Amino acid sequence: MKTILVVEDNMDIHNLIKEVLEKEPYTVLDAYSGTEALMLIEKEKIDLILLDLMLPGLKGEEIVKRVKEIPILVLSAKTSIEDKVNVLLDGANDYLTKPFHTEELLARIKVQLRMDKEKRKKKDLTYKEMVLKEKEHQIYLRGQTIHFTKTEYAIMKQLLLAPKQVVTKNQLLDLISEDTLDCDENSLKVHISNIRKKIKKVTEEEYIESVWGIGFKLYDEES
C-alpha cells in the first residue's frame, strides 16, 4: 500500500483529506508544520507528499526546494499565477487550488503514483515462498537464491506466470527449442527432474505437480 504524507496545519482540511485518502485506501502520515514534515520525510518511506504552502515553522516552498526524491502535490489557497509558477519551477509536481473536489485530488494523486510506478515496472512473480525477479533473472526460495539454468528458469517462469493453471508439455517444449521441431519429451522430463531436485535442497514442499498426459502446474495453495 502507498504511503502519503499530508502536510497541512488547518485541522479541518487535514482531517477531511485524511479521511478521503484512508478510504481509498492509502496509508496516511500527518504533519502539521514544515519542520515536522521534514522529520518524517527523513525517517519514513513516503510515496507522495500533499503539501500546503502556508505553514508554521518552515515554509512550504522550502520543503519543495529540498525534497527531490518524492513527488509533491501542492494544495494551496494561493491563486496567483506567480505563486503557482514559482512553486512548480521549484520542484513541485502538481498544484491544486483550494477549494478542490476530492475526486480531482484523488485523480491527480493517482497520476503521480502511476508515474512513479512506471519507473520500476517489470514485476516479480511469486508463488508460495518462491519469488522470480525478472530484472535480476534470479529465483529466490525462502530468501535463498537458487541457481537455475536458462531453460530451467524459462520453465519456472512459465509456470509462475499462471500458477494453478496447467502448462502443456508442448508449450514448454516450444520454450526449450524455439524452432527446432525435434523437441524431445525426454529432455523436458530431465529438466523438470533437475528443477525439483534443486527445490528439494531448500524445502521439502513440492512445487511442481504433473498432470498426467498433459503437462505440469504448480501445486494449489491449499490442497
Place this chain on the structure above:
Amino acid sequence: MKTILVVEDNMDIHNLIKEVLEKEPYTVLDAYSGTEALMLIEKEKIDLILLDLMLPGLKGEEIVKRVKEIPILVLSAKTSIEDKVNVLLDGANDYLTKPFHTEELLARIKVQLRMDKEKRKKKDLTYKEMVLKEKEHQIYLRGQTIHFTKTEYAIMKQLLLAPKQVVTKNQLLDLISEDTLDCDENSLKVHISNIRKKIKKVTEEEYIESVWGIGFKLYDEES
C-alpha cells in the same frame, strides 16, 4: 532541444501556443486532428504532447488511452470535474483549463519534462567499493582510479546503473556499436575479460558475474 507536439484544431489558439513554445525555445510539431497526431506520434521522437480534447477525427480521450510512453498535458475548455478526473485516470499527466496563463502552461510543461529527465539524472553510481563519477567520466575502486577505455566505461556504467540486474549481451552490444550491425559477442568477451583484469589488479573481489546464455550482472552484495 525538446520536441513538443501541439494537438489543437483552433488555429488561433494553436498559433498562440506555438509562438510561446518556440520562444522558449522548444521544437514544435503541429497536428490539427486526432489522426494526424497519432501519425506523428508513430513517426517522430516526441518528448511531450499538448492535447486539446475536442478534436476532429479521433477524440482526444482516445489518444490519451493509446499513448503510454509520452507525457500528455491536456488543454481543454471542459471544466467539469468528471471530465478532468476521467482523462487523468485514463493516462493524462496534467490538465489545464482554458483559458490559461502562458506562464502556468510553461511551468507545467517544465514539470513534465523535468520528471522525464529525472529518470536519467546524472549522479554518481556506486556499488561496493566502486564509484563511477559521471561528471569526471572516471571510475574509482577503493579510492584508486582505474583507467577504463571508452567501451569499458560504457559497459561498467550500464552494469552500475542497476546493480543485481542482468544486462543482456545484446544490450551491451548495442552500447559498443551504436549502429554497426556486425556486433560481435567475441568482442564483448574480450572487453569483459579486460575489465576483470583491471579490477583484479586492485582487489581480489569479483565484481562481474556472468549469467549463462543471457548476459552479465554485478555480484550480489551477500552471496
Place this chain on the structure above:
DNA sequence: CGATTTTTTAACCATTCCTTAACTACTTTC
C-alpha cells in the same frame, strides 16, 4: 604521417548445459 591506444579477430581451452539413453516405477487399457 608515425606512434600509441583501443577495438576486433581468431584460436584455444575450460566450463556449463542440454540431450540422449537406459533403467525403474507408476497408470491406464484391455
Place this chain on the structure above:
DNA sequence: GAAAGTAGTTAAGGAATGGTTAAAAAATCG
C-alpha cells in the same frame, strides 16, 4: 494381470557458451 504408455531418475557424451591470450586492424593523437 499383462501390455502399453507415461513419468521420474541417473549418468555420460556432445554441444554450446564463457574466458584467456596474442596478434592484426582500426582509431586516436600529436
